[in-house]
Amino acid sequence: MIPLAWYLIFAAAVFSIGLYGVLARKNIVAILMSIELMLTAININLIAFWRYSLDQGLAGQVFTIIVFAVSASEVAVGLALVISIYRRFKEISAEDINLLKW
Amino acid sequence: MNFSILIFLFVAVLTTFAALVVVTNKNLVSAAMWLIVALFGAALTFVLLEATYIAVVQVVVYIGAIAVLIVFTIMLTRRSAEKEPSGATKQWPIAAVLSLALFSGLTYFYLTVPGTDRLAPVLDKELNMVSALGQLLVSPSGYVLPFELASVLLLAALIGSIVVAWRK
């Protein structure tokens, strides 16, 4: 059978890739997609800990469902902002939108 | 059982590869397609972990709804997405180093901390997981507050998104 560490390392890999995407991508939609990757990695971690924990509670699964709701809200509002920004600037590159820098 | 290890390795490699393509592909729609592959890989992982309800929910929510929302948004903001000369910002090497450091740090931690080499306990065969989940979600001693808050959160997200994106 598979030891717990394998799942955790797998989730860590997906999380790090997502982090790279968030830091390095220009396009806002691409950044949002990377955030989805990170949240998925979190879910894998939660479910792995639930499966390998010795008490038979379902807290891990409940947390995962809540994460689904949160990530759906996040992506909905994020993409709404993308559409709004695009309408205003005709541009959705995170580098060029810097009105709030000062 | 060797079989499950093989499946796990296949799923892990596929998902990681897909995730890499997502963050490096310049074509946004292709990136979204690969995101779907990665998310499906996560669903397969949940099946391997015997959290079958979460697995199907992952497919329903991410592939059924979030992926469609993302693709629609890409098509709505088409002109900008096409114009983009390169996918990455100038500081991408720093980002790569940072995430590699995070990954290696986490891996080192997981391999050295005690208890992570344990195997999965046998699940209670009698347990009807979905039913138990439902009872837990609405019982006052369980998670009724997050349950109701989730609906308020979704309502807020819905109204907020319409306010931001919709213009008559």
Add this chain to the structure above:
Amino acid sequence: MQAYWVYIGIFLIVALGFPTIAVTLPALISPRKPNRRKQEVYECGIETKGNVRVQFKTQYYIYALLFLVFDIETIFLFPWAVSLGKLPLFAVIEGVIFIVILLAGLVYALREGALAWS
């Protein structure tokens, strides 16, 4: 339980494999004489002008958004529906409140006219 999922896995592979064979077989026996005219994008006999990947309305986003929100709602409601027989009445009412809160969102979207096809 696991045996069922193995069956589903095999079934998925078969369900993907059969159409793949059905699509690749004709590729071996059918003629292949491509030319420029034939491979042009179909547009009532007129040549395509401008960028093909046109932009479209915000409405599509709004539909996908509502679908997403109600999808999340159903994933909360399925466990609730399954365990309904073991719940006290007030727990059922909690589920009802959950539904009503989200229906308010639908009412809001309808009031805003965001769902009308313009």
Add this chain to the structure above:
Amino acid sequence: MADLINVIENWLNKLLLGWGASPGLTQFILQALGSVLVVLICFMIVIALIWVERKLAGRIQDRFGPNRAGPFGIFQSFADIIKIFTKEYITPQGADKVTFNIAPVLAIASVLAIWAVFPFASNVIGADVNVGVLYIVAIGSFGILAILMAGWSSNNRYALLGASRSVAMLISYEIPMVVSLLIPVLLAHSMKLSAIIDTQRPWWFILVVPTAALIFLISSMAEIGKAPFDLLEAESELVAGYHTEYSGMKFGMFYVAEFLHQFTVGALITIFFLGGWTGPMAAHWPILGVIYFFGKAFLVYLVISWIRLSLPRIRIDEMLNLNWKFLIPVSFINLIGVAVADRILLDLEPPRWLYVAVMFVLNMLILLVALYLSGKSQPALEVEEFPHRPVAVSPRTEKSSS
């Protein structure tokens, strides 16, 4: 004899074990055989259905339908298959080749995969997983994805517009569909398809929750994407929808997927509302159960065909209004009503017939009130009155009258 399929399965099992195969391998081979069998049956059904559908459409529209190849044209489908097999594949310029080729395969696989969980008889069940209903919903979302992929990769603006229109419609109608699926789950207290069928003995859910059945029927008809909901291929507006650029067998896959989807919807309605394999003697003779299952599914298929062949195509704004202003609110209110009533009735423990009667009355009440309210909120159509004028008047009479 009573239990043909399980007898064969046991025989094969013994045979393979006798040849020295390990139990794991034996199970694997049996499962693979089972899934190949189901997929083959699906394709056979589609070949038959295409002929039935064309014949029926011909008769309803006062034509003959196919009548050349073989008696009553029954070999027409085979002739079509041979033709489509030898057609050239054309890939348009600028198409995204990989996505373009995956889309048709995914479209039909997303329908086929639903059959993995169907219970065909009391003991001929595919995968009786405890999330069966949600599995069906999950697989359905791949169909949406296939349409999006086909439209985007074709590099054709009509295909893209058609695809996004159909996806917008599909996801809109998926909400009432899923909500009306919640109601059988709620009544059976389980997402297992076998448990849902067991609860329907002897009262089918169509008698208990007719409103949910109706909403499910309407929204799944929209999901099939045929008339009257076939705006995505409104030829005069959008060429042929998302599969404009497809040719040969790739187009054939979309075509087959459409027919198979319609039959699958028939099977789903059978399982959720018409009692699945149940029927006289079906519990003792599982083979009868299989016949009942396919018979009922075919009957629902014919009903759907009948509806779609008799109704004209509806406009897109009407279609969206039907969904957002009628189906979704009604399905949610129905869900609330059924949930509360079911909980209260469980405590009172009435006889089963009384339970069914109360549920039936409640459902009909919700449906009638909703119909009344929606009729009231619609402004009545103003019909302009024109003076009566004969269509053709002979010049002589016209002259004499003036």
